[in-house]
Amino acid sequence: MTKPVLTRLAIAVGALSIVGSAAADYPERNIQGTIQWGAGGATDNVIRSLTPHVEEILDTTIILTNRPGGTGVIGMSHVMRQRPDGYNLLFGAENPQLYPLMGLADFTYDDMHTVNIIGQGLVVIATHPNSPFDNFEELLAYANENPGELRMGGTGAGGLPSTIHAMINAVGDLDVRTVTFGGDGPGVTALLGEHIDFMPLSLSAVAEQIRGGRLKGLAVLGAEELDSLPGVPPITEALPEIESFLPWGPFWGVFVHKDTPDDIKATLEDAYEQAVASEGFQEFLVNFGGETLNLSGEEAQQYLDSWQSVTAWSMFDADAVETSPEELGIPRP
């Protein structure tokens, strides 16, 4: 009889000492990092470039695993099920902010703790060099005269092209055929082969194609021309009203379980802030076609809320989703 009691006591004491020491010595072992998207994609590239800088600061190893599938639902729900001890990190993109709206899952990043919003990708609307259009205004004018004729590359409901399309339709009119591909890569391939007419893409996916003259940019999603893409006009030249949605871009962030001890959250936030600001990573991100945000705490929360509200409402206004963001408690921007 005494034996089980003693064992239980020992386990309890042991557990307490683990909890007690966990925060002080964190991290005392390897950290598991789950990447929500597949190997070789944008999120994967950003995280694999950033991680060595964080490992140096925290003096530990972060073991990265890609857990793609279901627009990132599978990777995120995995991390949410792990113990809240700070040894399981989620590396994700913007998609979870739309899960309830798309009916994919009932959680968002609000159900986790944001360690850092690393940065966001710049967006460009691209076409092939033989296209008769030189800027987005010309394309828009043609599409208005010939509705439902141009072929736009997409990546499915909730993907970046569908969001941009919704934003355009929320303030203007763009009636096109959407051809859906499994991701940016297959879409760019189809655009190179002129099997589609244009596609909104993250700059990181097409910067090199544009520089090499295999594709041309019609507009950048922003209010000003980009230094890295001279000659490509901002989208506001064709659609001034779209400025109310800007700045907008797909983002990358680091998240932990909501119940992680506060001092571990602080250690992680510090480490990631330093790593994102490091010269090596900054150089990578600019070269990659992204811009730094490096947000944590209150600022990160504001960014996430505003991103969700802008995106959800523009999609709803363009009839791209049936659920009203209001039902989900997402306020209008």
Added chain:
Amino acid sequence: MSDTVAYLLMAWLDPGLLLLTGLGVLAGIYVGAIPGLSVTMAVSILISFTFSWNINNALALMVGIYVGGVYGGSRTAILLNIPGTPAAITTAFDGYPLALKGEAGRAIGLSTVMSVIGGLIGVAVLAGTAPYLADMALEFAPRDYFLIAILGLLLVSSLSGKSLARGIFSVALGAVVGLVGMDMVTAQPRLTMGSMELLGGIHYVVIMIGLFGVAEAIYQLHNLAKIPVKQKVSKIVPPLNMVLKFLPLSVRTSIIGVVVGALPGAGGDIASLFAYDHAKRTTKNPSTPFGEGAYEGLVAPETANSAAVGGAYVPMLTLGMPGDAVTAVIIGALVIHGLNPGPMLMIETPHIFWFTVGNLALANIFLLVFGLTGIKLFSKVVEVPKAILIPLILVLCVVGTYSLNSNMTEVYWMLGFGILGYWLKVFGFQMGPIILGVILGPLLDESYRQAMSSVGNQAGDFLLGLVTNPLSLVLTSVITLVLLSNTPLKPWLIARFKRG
């Protein structure tokens, strides 16, 4: 010019690079031989690991693993009837019967030499025609991928064994399983029965490990009492006249491999299926009937999947677009190392291109060396008592599946498919057509919907496209020919014509 030669030979002359390429090939053979451990996974782990390395060192190791891994899949296919990679599925069809006849050593030797020949042809095509081949690959519209998928479905007749009806059933079963997951266009769950784990679909390697690994292991329990055949290990290196005899076939299947490999939407797995089918159709008098240990059935897939490696590098090096999953990860590695994979890569950093070409050739030479050594030991695997071998296979299947995405649910699926596969085997169904359906079902679904939405969902325009575009017309004609020559349709038509 001298610069080009210098970069071409760089990996051959630098001891460090030589060592890394060799190490990569050796590691790749083992990674490839274990079902579930994939080259994609090995290469993506290497990215973080080689972050601080010189780019050439990192590339040399990755090239080595890639070449070794594609080859390694054939080892277990021949020895245990369990393909280590999807591209080695057809290798098992004739490789395993050879092992049962005591010719495992000869089969491995032949597959090694043929892999090297295929690999070198792939490298030669890459070096000589990369920009042209890449432009040709871009010509393939969604409509053409749809036709390729149809053509692939017709392979069912080659893969079904004795009963075509069972084969067609298996393909359909595979296609339905391949559709599970989130709908690509609408993001709605399909056949997931409300399970979040199924949103991402069932990975086809999970299904492959179950159907080929676990099902085969359980099936072997029937033969526990059977004493394994003593392996002949004296004649391992195939004689020159044998290699020469298969040379014309291997050149043809290598070209199939390199072209299919260069298509961004298809890789070594589909290439080896087409190559096997090609061998079966064009070989009038195989060494023994196909499926019972024909050397031709071993030569075709092994040359094609190795040649597909060179092919996959074509769009990657010329356009910065991946030819398959492995090259997608290597593109990520180039980005992290500060290079800009894209159309300018070959113009601004031509040394990367020539270094890779030279390195791929070197890796193939290492493959010849490592592939032909240690075969005697490997062949003995077949002679290991079943009571030891079967539990080992089951453990490897579980480890391999788990390491795919670190997901326990996938292990359960794998075991489930293993049990299903066992019963299907008992009732005379083949596993090949199921995997064919799993691979081609989603391609068919995706490309058909892309092709239809490109023409504004007008069925008439879609059908017209199949015969008005030159490339599509070629594919449509091939399909029509195959249908006419391989079904009772032709004699029936002729009979009708004569009567009428």
